[in-house]
Amino acid sequence: MPILIHTADVHLGAPLGWLGPKASEQRAQLRLTLGTVVDLARDHGAALLLVAGDLFDSGTPPASEVRFAAGEFGRLTSTSDASVVILPGSHDHLAAGSVYETHREVFEGLDRVTVLGARGETSVGFARAGIAVHGAAPRANRSTVRQLASLEPDGSFTFNVAMAHGSADVAPAAADDHPIGTAELAAPGWSYFALGHWHSWRRIDAGAAPAVYPGAPEVIAVDQTGAGHVAKVDLDPGGVRVERLRIGARTIAHAAIDVSEAVDARSAEELVAARVPPDPSVVLRLTLRGLVEIGATFDEEALVASLGERYFHVAVGERNVHVRLGREELARIPSQFVVGRFVRLMAARMDAADDEADRAEIEDAVQLGVALLQGKDVLG
Numbered sequence: 001m002p003i004l005i006h007t008a009d010v011h012l013g014a015p016l017g018w019l020g021p022k023a024s025e026q027r028a029q030l031r032l033t034l035g036t037v038v039d040l041a042r043d044h045g046a047a048l049l050l051v052a053g054d055l056f057d058s059g060t061p062p063a064s065e066v067r068f069a070a071g072e073f074g075r076l077t078s079t080s081d082a083s084v085v086i087l088p089g090s091h092d093h094l095a096a097g098s099v100y101e102t103h104r105e106v107f108e109g110l111d112r113v114t115v116l117g118a119r120g121e122t123s124v125g126f127a128r129a130g131i132a133v134h135g136a137a138p139r140a141n142r143s144t145v146r147q148l149a150s151l152e153p154d155g156s157f158t159f160n161v162a163m164a165h166g167s168a169d170v171a172p173a174a175a176d177d178h179p180i181g182t183a184e185l186a187a188p189g190w191s192y193f194a195l196g197h198w199h200s201w202r203r204i205d206a207g208a209a210p211a212v213y214p215g216a217p218e219v220i221a222v223d224q225t226g227a228g229h230v231a232k233v234d235l236d237p238g239g240v241r242v243e244r245l246r247i248g249a250r251t252i253a254h255a256a257i258d259v260s261e262a263v264d265a266r267s268a269e270e271l272v273a274a275r276v277p278p279d280p281s282v283v284l285r286l287t288l289r290g291l292v293e294i295g296a297t298f299d300e301e302a303l304v305a306s307l308g309e310r311y312f313h314v315a316v317g318e319r320n321v322h323v324r325l326g327r328e329e330l331a332r333i334p335s336q337f338v339v340g341r342f343v344r345l346m347a348a349r350m351d352a353a354d355d356e357a358d359r360a361e362i363e364d365a366v367q368l369g370v371a372l373l374q375g376k377d378v379l380g
């Protein structure tokens with residue numbers, strides 16, 4: 001039975017500025033990972049490699065990225081029987097001055113590589129494998145066009161695969177985010193829907209044919225915990241089987257720590273390591289919360305620097321660390337504000353408290369209450 005390898009959202013040439021000094025290393029990794037996708041297609045004897053949009057991060061990628069991708073697809077077709085079908089996406093949509101037009105001769109020079117829409121076509125047939133692949137290429141970065149609505153399965157082929165780059169209506173999305181309707185995914189006559197645009201793995205079973213977002217094969221944004229996979233699709237007439245194959249070199253992990261528990265950067269580091277085991281392939285998204293004493297030795301920069309040696313990269317996302325206010329600072333909050341009235345009310349309670357433990361508890365409540373009333377999210 002024919003096998004498809006389905007990827008999307010490779011985003012070759014993405015600047016990845018959020019990775020700071022590691023950006024160029026990860027940009028190189030995007031290329032290496034595309035190479036791994038090609039190896040996988042070859043090793044599985046795939047009939048087709050499908051790229052469902054955003055192969056490139058922009059319509060004007062560096063020529064070196066285009067040459068690299070072309071070289072990899074050429075490597076696949078020259079070392080196996082596989083063909084390649086590329087659907088332009090939102091970032092690399094089909095337009096005058098965009099990559100599939102400016103580098104038209106590069107793609108046309110490749111045997112068994114089709115860019116859907118480059119010659120106005122919305123389908124390409126593979127007689128030997130019995131597969132027709134359909135797709136209406138996006139022509140703008142944003143669009144209300146329903147790409148699947150115009151496609152028709154071709155009954156003369158055993159299998160019909162539809163490609164689309166957009167947002168399925170199983171999640172909220174803007175109307176011009178290339179809409180894909182559940183009704184379209186439930187339409188009869190299709191074997192498989194090869195989707196792209198979402199960067200984390202997602203499978204939707206709206207009708208008889210599975211619809212899959214493989215997600216970006218490699219990490220390209222800090223919120224993508226589901227990136228790093230490709231879909232291996234077994235087109236069996238008795239039932240299409242989809243396998244999620246792990247392929248990405250890097251993963252995202254999130255750790256939220258309460259720095260109130262940490263006396264210094266070293267102990268904060270241990271708190272982080274207890275949540276996410278140190279791993280040089282992990283991009284660590286760090287959330288810091290809590291109250292630190294005035295004059296505490298906790299140093300966020302030192303923490304990030306030392307963590308940087310234990311993970312691929314550390315990105316401090318949310319930061320809600322606040323300095324614990326002393327009595328004097330609290331007394332300066334004007335009493336006409338809710339927060340000022342709260343402080344005075346609690347101060348009176350503290351004075352009336354029976355013992356030191358009660359006083360300490362009220363003191364903590366004051367600190368938390370003030371932070372919350374000032375709109376700070378200090379509760380982990």
Ligand SMILES: [Mn+2]
Nearest residue numbers: 054089090197
């Ligand atoms: Mn996209």
